[in-house]
Amino acid sequence: MDERNPETVRGVITGIIFKNEQNGYTVARARQPDDSEVVIVGVMPFLGCGEEIEASGVYQTHSQYGSQFQVQAYTRTMPQDLTGIYEYLASRAVKGVGPKTAQLIVDTFGRDAFDVLENHPEKLSGLRGVTAQKAREIQASFLRQNAMARLIEFLASYGLPVHLAATLSELLGPQAVEILQDNPYLLCNPPFDVDFSAADVMARDLGFEASSPFRLDAALMYELSWNLQNGHTFIPRGKLLEVTAQLCSADIDALEIRLEVLAQQGRAVCERLGETDAVYQWQAHSQESFVARDIARLCAMKLVAAPNAGALMAKIEAEQDMVYDPLQREAVLQCLTRGVGLITGGPGTGKTTALKACVRLLEAVGLRVALGAPTGRAAKAMTNLCGKEAKTIHRLLEAGFDERGTMVFLRNPTNPLTADVVIVDEASMIDLFLAGSLLRAFKPHTRLVLVGDSDQLPPIGAGSFFGDLLAVLPHVRLTEIFRQARGSDIVMNAHAVNRGEMPHLRKNDRDFFFVSTRSPDSTVSTLITLITERIPARFGIAQNDIQVICQSRQTLCGTVSLNQALQQALNPPAQTRGEVRWGNATFRAGDRVMQVRNNYDRIWRLMSAEDFEGPDALAEREPGSFGWLGTGIYNGDIGSILHVDRAGGILVVGFDDRESEYTLDQLDELEHAYAITTHKAQGSEYEAVLMPVFSAPQRLLSRNLLYTGITRAKRHLTMVGREEMVATMIENNRQNRRYGALRTRLRRELNDAE
Numbered sequence: 001m002d003e004r005n006p007e008t009v010r011g012v013i014t015g016i017i018f019k020n021e022q023n024g025y026t027v028a029r030a031r032q033p034d035d036s037e038v039v040i041v042g043v044m045p046f047l048g049c050g051e052e053i054e055a056s057g058v059y060q061t062h063s064q065y066g067s068q069f070q071v072q073a074y075t076r077t078m079p080q081d082l083t084g085i086y087e088y089l090a091s092r093a094v095k096g097v098g099p100k101t102a103q104l105i106v107d108t109f110g111r112d113a114f115d116v117l118e119n120h121p122e123k124l125s126g127l128r129g130v131t132a133q134k135a136r137e138i139q140a141s142f143l144r145q146n147a148m149a150r151l152i153e154f155l156a157s158y159g160l161p162v163h164l165a166a167t168l169s170e171l172l173g174p175q176a177v178e179i180l181q182d183n184p185y186l187l188c189n190p191p192f193d194v195d196f197s198a199a200d201v202m203a204r205d206l207g208f209e210a211s212s213p214f215r216l217d218a219a220l221m222y223e224l225s226w227n228l229q230n231g232h233t234f235i236p237r238g239k240l241l242e243v244t245a246q247l248c249s250a251d252i253d254a255l256e257i258r259l260e261v262l263a264q265q266g267r268a269v270c271e272r273l274g275e276t277d278a279v280y281q282w283q284a285h286s287q288e289s290f291v292a293r294d295i296a297r298l299c300a301m302k303l304v305a306a307p308n309a310g311a312l313m314a315k316i317e318a319e320q321d322m323v324y325d326p327l328q329r330e331a332v333l334q335c336l337t338r339g340v341g342l343i344t345g346g347p348g349t350g351k352t353t354a355l356k357a358c359v360r361l362l363e364a365v366g367l368r369v370a371l372g373a374p375t376g377r378a379a380k381a382m383t384n385l386c387g388k389e390a391k392t393i394h395r396l397l398e399a400g401f402d403e404r405g406t407m408v409f410l411r412n413p414t415n416p417l418t419a420d421v422v423i424v425d426e427a428s429m430i431d432l433f434l435a436g437s438l439l440r441a442f443k444p445h446t447r448l449v450l451v452g453d454s455d456q457l458p459p460i461g462a463g464s465f466f467g468d469l470l471a472v473l474p475h476v477r478l479t480e481i482f483r484q485a486r487g488s489d490i491v492m493n494a495h496a497v498n499r500g501e502m503p504h505l506r507k508n509d510r511d512f513f514f515v516s517t518r519s520p521d522s523t524v525s526t527l528i529t530l531i532t533e534r535i536p537a538r539f540g541i542a543q544n545d546i547q548v549i550c551q552s553r554q555t556l557c558g559t560v561s562l563n564q565a566l567q568q569a570l571n572p573p574a575q576t577r578g579e580v581r582w583g584n585a586t587f588r589a590g591d592r593v594m595q596v597r598n599n600y601d602r603i604w605r606l607m608s609a610e611d612f613e614g615p616d617a618l619a620e621r622e623p624g625s626f627g628w629l630g631t632g633i634y635n636g637d638i639g640s641i642l643h644v645d646r647a648g649g650i651l652v653v654g655f656d657d658r659e660s661e662y663t664l665d666q667l668d669e670l671e672h673a674y675a676i677t678t679h680k681a682q683g684s685e686y687e688a689v690l691m692p693v694f695s696a697p698q699r700l701l702s703r704n705l706l707y708t709g710i711t712r713a714k715r716h717l718t719m720v721g722r723e724e725m726v727a728t729m730i731e732n733n734r735q736n737r738r739y740g741a742l743r744t745r746l747r748r749e750l751n752d753a754e
Contacts, residue, residue: 042071048093050084095141185218237277292745298339331476341449345478348485370419374429375683411441427452431461520556545687548675551696566674578644594673604658689713693721
């Protein structure tokens with residue numbers, strides 16, 4: 001059945017087969033008007049026996065449980081007859097009411113039972129075994145359930161995701177529906193972050209005028225938020241008004257008035273920066289201002305190098321059996337004398353050697369060092385390099401959620417990190433907000449060392465923190481390509497691309513190869529052959545160590561299309577592999593997947609040390625036999641699906657030595673990762689990389705994107721596609737401009753400090 005053409009099922013719930021109380025995923029039986037039964041599955045919290053349901057969705061055939069109806073949206077009606085009322089209450093849908101109490105309620109109050117539960121709980125205390133306190137608890141449960149059910153149905157009627165209901169209920173209370181009816185544009189605000197167009201549909205249906213102040217305010221704030229997600233910390237005032245007018249077809253003069261109101265309310269900040277009238281979200285303005293002040297504070301620290309630094313350096317060189325070149329030595333020694341140490345350079349220039357020496361030297365002079373990186377893979381590589389545990393920045397800061405579901409860091413000004421020096425690798429990936437959170441967790445004397453490649457892509461989030469610091473502060477740029485690195489065509493061609501030169505595409509005799517193809521189809525088939533046959537056979541690199549990296553998600557050579565083709569080739573359907581359909585994707589045991597958003601609360605546990613031999617062995621493994629050890633799975637973490645329990649609504653995904661369980665409504669956190677974008681690959685290295693270079697949107701045909709992709713490969717890189725596409729990317733050295741004022745603010749702070 002095509003999910004774009006859903007069917008409808010109507011019936012009475014006759015049994016609850018399974019219910020996950022945490023997320024509402026439910027498997028139930030429904031009796032249809034012709035007395036036939038259908039098994040329905042989906043996120044349907046608070047569903048109870050006896051209720052009438054009308055659901056839209058699709059029929060699917062489960063390999064073990066047969067035909068099931070996958071619910072995409074539904075409405076429910078409370079039962080009206082005595083049998084239905086009893087079945088509903090006896091199913092324990094209301095906390096505190098079981099079959100015996102349900103029978104007493106129905107026998108005593110008949111069809112008025114629900115009215116008593118909602119409006120006259122004192123009448124319940126006359127029943128055997130029901131105290132006044134228990135009556136109030138029963139009423140509270142009934143009201144909470146009905147309010148949540150009403151909220152879910154309200155959201156579903158506008159096609160909004162059910163998972164919003166829990167947060168809305170927590171923040172807005174039992175009157176959430178009424179509050180949203182008064183101002184549906186609240187949904188555009190954090191932490192809901194609903195698209196403006198979706199809230200606009202609801203508002204029009206509720207009778208809101210196009211000129212409503214609520215609507216204009218939401219449109220302005222939505223544009224600020226949208227541009228923040230695209231890397232800009234502010235928008236020029238004229239541009240903001242222009243794009244917002246296009247978004248909501250509003251008069252610019254009316255928007256001008258509302259912008260002034262937002263500024264007076266403190267939700268937006270308007271500031272003159274040189275010749276630009278900048279408009280910020282208040283959080284972005286606060287963060288940019290703080291980062292500039294705090295970096296200036298670190299730069300003003302009075303530090304003196306240890307008198308025995310030279311002798312310690314000589315000892316470290318002897319231990320590592322090498323002699324540092326002058327720039328490496330300068331890069332290491334600056335960490336003793338600067339509050340902010342900056343080290344940058346391309347592949348093969350000795351950044352990792354300098355980083356390792358920094359750790360050794362700082363610890364040798366008695367300083368406590370903490371190591372961090374933006375991604376799990378980068379942190380693991382840093383750990384292996386330094387012989388000292390490195391954590392993701394989020395783990396370092398002990399990320400979690402507060403009672404309102406807002407992400408918080410437990411390491412903060414009142415509970416700072418204990419380290420004297422924090423060293424962060426892959427610093428080009430740090431956005432403005434993460435930088436601010438890191439700096440807020442410092443003690444007054446804590447120093448910062450950043451190591452990264454400034455020519456790689458800027459961070460996915462707002463700002464260009466590392467690049468801005470390099471533009472203003474003293475730093476060391478490593479430029480010498482060491483002899484060992486000169487033996488790698490990957491390294492040499494990466495530097496050629498960075499200089500604007502064509503790589504040697506026809507050499508094909510060491511670790512860098514190019515395969516010419518004439519069409520998208522031949523590009524895809526070549527990639528499959530390389531992964532399944534040629535690279536494993538010729539170079540001894542396993543399929544799991546080969547990563548396809550694409551410029552874009554779309555096109556026939558983008559990640560969406562390639563993931564479907566590669567899944568079919570590398571992990572086709574089989575009786576031994578459980579699978580589940582999610583939107584247009586099928587998640588199957590053995591699939592390579594990526595976490596695509598930070599989930600600081602996701603629980604993981606340590607996996608066993610047993611070796612898995614392919615997806616069939618993974619599918620046979622019994623999950624859940626090891627204790628919980630920690631929380632946090634982060635954007636960019638890659639793993640494999642170990643087990644699919646379709647009936648229980650659970651997937652188990654292994655990430656290196658950890659495993660985590662996903663319920664079906666959490667699958668929007670995962671994507672297939674046989675092919676990933678260059679942006680997602682940033683901060684990670686792979687034994688072998690395949691890069692399709694056939695076609696992509698013009699904005700993604702850039703030199704730094706090509707350079708970043710090449711530098712992800714450790715032992716082997718093959719480009720597949722058109723030579724002229726490589727040339728086009730190298731010629732395009734235009735950086736997408738990001739609106740931000742960190743450099744301006746930092747220069748101002750440094751000048752004021754002099």
